[in-house]
Amino acid sequence: MTLLWDQHTCLPLDLDADVAALERYAPLERGFVSVNVGYSPHSYEFSTALLRTFRARVAATDSLALASTVEDVEAITATGRMAVAFDLEDSGPLGGDLRRVQEFWDLGVRTMLPSYNHANQAGSGCLDAEDGGLTAWGRDLVSEMNRVGMVPDGSHCSIRTGLDLCAASTRPTVYSHSCMRAVWDHPRNITDQQARECAATGGVVGMTGVGIFLGPNTPTLEAMSRHLEYAVELVGIDHVGVSSDFSFDHEEFVVEIAASPELYDESYTRWGPIQWMPPETFVTLGAYLSGRGWSDPDIAAVLGGNFLRVASESWGPADG
Ligand SMILES: [Zn+2]
Numbered sequence: 001m002t003l004l005w006d007q008h009t010c011l012p013l014d015l016d017a018d019v020a021a022l023e024r025y026a027p028l029e030r031g032f033v034s035v036n037v038g039y040s041p042h043s044y045e046f047s048t049a050l051l052r053t054f055r056a057r058v059a060a061t062d063s064l065a066l067a068s069t070v071e072d073v074e075a076i077t078a079t080g081r082m083a084v085a086f087d088l089e090d091s092g093p094l095g096g097d098l099r100r101v102q103e104f105w106d107l108g109v110r111t112m113l114p115s116y117n118h119a120n121q122a123g124s125g126c127l128d129a130e131d132g133g134l135t136a137w138g139r140d141l142v143s144e145m146n147r148v149g150m151v152p153d154g155s156h157c158s159i160r161t162g163l164d165l166c167a168a169s170t171r172p173t174v175y176s177h178s179c180m181r182a183v184w185d186h187p188r189n190i191t192d193q194q195a196r197e198c199a200a201t202g203g204v205v206g207m208t209g210v211g212i213f214l215g216p217n218t219p220t221l222e223a224m225s226r227h228l229e230y231a232v233e234l235v236g237i238d239h240v241g242v243s244s245d246f247s248f249d250h251e252e253f254v255v256e257i258a259a260s261p262e263l264y265d266e267s268y269t270r271w272g273p274i275q276w277m278p279p280e281t282f283v284t285l286g287a288y289l290s291g292r293g294w295s296d297p298d299i300a301a302v303l304g305g306n307f308l309r310v311a312s313e314s315w316g317p318a319d320g
Helices: 018-027 042-058 072-079 100-106 136-148 158-167 190-202 223-236 250-259 285-291 296-314
Strands: 002-010 028-037 064-066 080-087 107-112 204-208 240-243
Touching: 002 018, 002 100, 002 240, 002 296, 018 028, 018 042, 018 064, 018 080, 028 296, 042 064, 042 100, 064 072, 064 223, 072 080, 072 296, 080 285, 100 107, 100 136, 136 223, 158 190, 190 204, 190 223, 204 296, 223 240, 223 285, 223 296, 240 296, 250 296, 285 296
Parallel strands: 002 028, 028 080, 064 080, 080 107, 204 240
Antiparallel strands: none
16 A cells, blocks of 8 residues: 655644544555644643653554654554654744754654744744744754754745755755645745755655645645646656645634734635645545556655655664
8 A cells, every 4th residue: 555644734732632533544545644743832841741642642542653763654554553753833842942852853753844934043934024044043953953863844934944944954854734836826835946955955845735825725636736746847756745734623723823913914814714635535645646647656756755765864863
């Protein structure tokens, strides 16, 4: 069976969240999911507490298992269970302390992006009017992530921050969940240059299932395929992946978006409540691409092989 590697999904950021909801990805494919454990509003204390809670619940769920290494992913998915790791959508939960990169790695975080939509200590966000790029602290952050073996992620960053991230990193980078701006003009989507420079690091750009990033709030397999095909044409089959970016608590999240103009501007709200592609649709992407004439090796690369390669080159110390 094909490996379906979802590089970013969003359980409720809540200590009461039901991690067994991840089983919604399970039916059709060998599966890996990276689960978000915090972004700009969240503290070090909250994100580490959430990680400990999620880890315990994953470990207690028969169909799920924690993956620390690529070997773990292979072993877990070979037995029909879903492999789970974690990501941070902002460096804010580090609380300004770079030593915590290792601590978050030890708790299972394998991907982190420096800034979420707006500027912080590390760099600028995609909704900022002024783009200051990666800060000096942001460069130190990338260096520490490279040392520890956590993948630098440019999603939600400003254009220049994303480009600086790729230039600064000595190991592959990703845009975990960012569609193509040339296909649909949205500030959360990336430019051709961002995609090219990410690919040049050996990295991967992950197309998402979020309606407002795919088109006029259209979370369809057809819209996702248009972004995938554009990206493959631009950067090659080895540098494109997928991430559902599914919000399991989307009813609450659309209320939060409407109530938080400091985090989300009208580019998030102008199409009405955001529509997400449900996991049950996302897991049929391979069959859909096959129907569009994609070859099996190309489908395997984009559904999971490419992000798996980045993980195999990136998770853990460079000399390990
Ligand atoms: Zn996001």
